[in-house]
Amino acid sequence: MATRATYGSFQFDFLTSAGTVTVNDSLDLLAQFMGVQEPVEALTNLAMDGSLSLQRALEERLAIIDCTPADIQRFIVEHPPASRLVPGIKELITALQARGVAVYLISGGFRELILPIAAHLGIPKGNVFANRMNWQWDDETGAPTKLVGFDTSEPTAHNQGKPQAIARIRQRNPYNTVVMIGDGITDLEAVQTTGGADLFIGYGGVVERPAVAAEAEWYVYDYKALVDSLARYRVAMIGSGAWACAVVRMMAQNTKVDDPADEFVDEIRMWVYEEDYQGRKLTEVINETHENPKYFPGFHLGDNVVAVPSIEEAADGADLIVLCAPHQFVHGICKQLMGKVKPDAAAISLTKGMRVRPEGPQLISQMVRRYLNIDCAVLMGANIATDIGREQLSEAVIGYDNLDQAERFKKLFERPYFRIGLLPDPVGAEMCGTLKNIVALGAGMVDGLGLGPNSKATIIRQGLVEMRRFSRALYPSVREDTFLECCGVGDLVATCYGGRNRLVAEAWTRAHMDGSPRTFEELESELLKGQKLQGVLTSNEVQEILRKRHWEQDYPLFTTINRIINGYLTPKFVVDYEAGCTFSDPATAEGSDDDGDAPPVQRRSRKESVVPAVSVSA
Template sequence: MAPSLHDDPIDDSISAAAPPLPQMPPIKVTIVGSGNWGSVAAKLIASNTLKLSSFHDEVRMWVFEETLPTGEKLTEVINNTNENVKYLPGIKLGKNVVADPDIENAVRDATMLVFVTPHQFMEGICKRLMGKIRSDAEAISLIKGMEVKRDGPCMISSLISEHLGISCCVLMGANIANEIALEQFSEATVGYRKNKEIADKWVKLFHTSYFMVSCVQDVEGVELCGTLKNDSWMGWRWGTTQRFISGSKLIILCLYQAAIMRIGLREMKAFSKLLFPSVKDTTFFESCGVADLITTCLGGRNRRCAEAFAKNGGKRSFDELEAEMLQGQKLQGVSTAKEVHEVLSHRGWLENFPLFSTVHEICCGRLPPTAIVVFSELAPDQSRGESRI
């Protein structure tokens, strides 16, 4: 028997037929951030708010104002053309996306806040928004990374919750933003803490026929998947780049590829569970876990930069290569590797994380990129029976 068919994966018939009750005004959504991924999020959400009567059509997007080379303001161009010409050129966001250069104005009426900025700006933004948002607002973070402080790492979702006094879900997955913008198939996972109803609202807001969203009750697990996969990916890239260079056969490469992905996934899971014992094993089987890691390894956007690093034997620094190849962007895995290393080192866990440790040593120039291929060292537990982590 073939699987049953579903014409429309989200059942919106009830909300479409019955208008919202007077005491439930349509939900207003604001996106805090308007880079590449933020603009794609705006497009996804704007297509859904138009269809779902429980949401206000308009999607407000806070844009860090810039003056373009033409002399025009970025917000004006977005509002006139429905296009973020700087960070997502060629893609119409939807006429109901309104770019707003005033962050306080942008968030004022929103009850659903989507945070999607570079992670180093979040603490400042949170401080600025304290007391400026509705008390019944809900947040979601699409931001990868964490803040490492003296008393331990702080996830971005916690930063938002603690500063703004609101609950915060996360959405992670294989966010190859330009491909999602072209409406190519992709997946993501929403992590929530307690309230499944709110998680379902986020799923509804993001899910489209080409962007498949599921949810799991595990905020930290989902968030750490998104954060740590970059660390695993760099190890994978260097491990397999060596093989590419040596011109080995494809089939041999596959065994290496699979083994490093597995070790990366194992360290991601072990690190997450040591930090947050509530993290569930099953989260790593979701889109945010194994699928995002495989996608990142096989097709990640910063591939060329990591490969160039390996081809130069680690002799040209990341700062140099990033400046040359990534037009001012940073290679996310490098800062993650440093943050993860700080935690591992501080807690005395380094020897249980040979892949993460080695990746950091390579990033710092203390080991060559070839260090990844030494498997008897990468998997010391394996050779002695059961894994310790």
């Protein structure tokens, strides 16, 4: 049996009768305009109570009114649609349509009177079911002149006609739930017939009919009750680093709006790894100042963002989960959330990286699907957090399998300065976001060597070639044009000029060239202030795949960068990557003497170059 919960969901078609949209019946008001109000209203009441057949009532009412097309035009001018609407109906329809709900208007009245109302409410003509007046046409002018009845072939001309109209709607949308709201017996028929509506909501805001109220599964007098009952999504942010804070700031702007069409709960819970900041808990500082002074200083996150130290608390009851933590920690986060998220929740990953397992690589979105058993899209693009915090023009794509969820996330994220496209290639988008961090290390090395834009452009171009080749080698379904999207070349260029991987790689290279080498861990701590470096870890993960599949020389830039960061080659080899990849693989000759082919720097094991999984503010 359909319930209010059915109405609160979004996968339904909403049907309303004309009597629940306007404060007066259009035909009765036309009768008043024509000076024949009382006899026409009497017939209307007999039909609505079920004492007179709908077809006979329509025939007799039209015969009494006996209007011309000019009369109808004058009537519409004198009684414009906005002046006749029931309070709250426009807000309700706007809220439904914003959620992707198809709204239909079914009326036992006439299209000539109903279509202006539908247009004002934003209901397409094709979603209006109503009767049509028949006219006598002048032979000389070809214009309609005299009313001669109506078209009785329309389903709405008869009792039980509204269920027939619903049957046609079901043919268009066979899988949706159908909700009907009405105030008369003919509206109630819509749910009493097999194949009719799934839920009937009675409306008594204009006329209360006891027979309808007695049979309705839900009876309301004010449309605000329906607006307030629409489901709204609760949002959780898992992570609180610079990028997470930039995103939560945009989400907070979008959820805190005074708009009945808003789909989101105002409050956003953000998981923050608890740590001290100037002698106080970081969560306390964020909740008091509405700013993350450690990782995103100077930017107001929003009064509706609540920092919590527990992942479980952040995700509890969330409908939309936004994951934005360093990729080396996501596996532990997913295991911690197993069985603790809503089964119908949806996730989106903003994390760039992958996990290497004995059976093969696993992308972050794949990990989320496996452990949490929910859909997971990805958001990738050229997104430097501080630029977005300053509201500078930026763009991203949502890579998706589920279009409905992608459109919902787009509404959650998009701002005038943050443009979002939809891309049906989540794997391709995520691979771009993962691999570009390796190329950014190479770009930073070029900068550290003091070389110019030509050299850097060469590294970026070769990096894009290897990103595309590697992605399609692992996942043949990845689309070619994905690499031309903002998640591909756009993100790559931004990262190679302004990202943290480039910054640290430049400093690391300068230190080596100055004869005072430093580790990535030292520079990460000094330059990133608690943020995590992704490129080194991703390079080692990708290189493990290349080595196992004997692909090292197919990806000369990836291979050379990895050998440089692990101390097997000097940074100068970044611009001689074709030679750098040809030396025998050091990983398979660990402990052997140098053969003199490759000038070594201070070597380190691959395990040492991985950023350790210590405490983190994601």
